[in-house]
Amino acid sequence: MSSEKIVYKLNISGGTEGPGKGLSKLIEIDEKKFRFEGMKIGDVIKGGLVGFPNYEFVITGGSDSSGFPMRKDVHGPVKKKILVSKRSIGFKPRRNGEKKRRTVRGNEVTSDMTLINLKVTKYGEAELFKKEK
DSSP states (O other): OOSOOOEEEEEEEOOSSSTTTTOEEEEEEETTTOOOTTOBTTOEEEGGGTTOTTOEEEEEEEEETTOOBBOTTSOSSOEEEEEEOSSBTTBOOSSTTOOEEEEEEOSBOOTTEEEEEEEEEEOOSSOOSOOOO
16 A cells, blocks of 8 residues: 555535535545545445535445546446447447447445545535535
């Protein structure tokens, strides 16, 4: 393990309802404040641990330091090459039936992750999304 300090970027989405509908916010958090290792896509996080009391977040994805995205259907903290056929992971098929191998990350968060996507499931008192004029 390197002696570097791990800093996660959290991309928080407001979800489809509530005061943050359609909004997002990017914050940085030190690993000493909260460790995401071992958590999976779909796990619920209490907002007080991240600095937003009475909020609840759900992990929806992320990417590692090389930019490889997480996939919910690839299990574990691994990097794999999978065969994709539909419009996903930066692949746009040019013709019907076209498939391509893409490298993706598993659904478990590791120390290699730099960006973690979260979605608000329960709002608290603190204002997370500031409205701009």
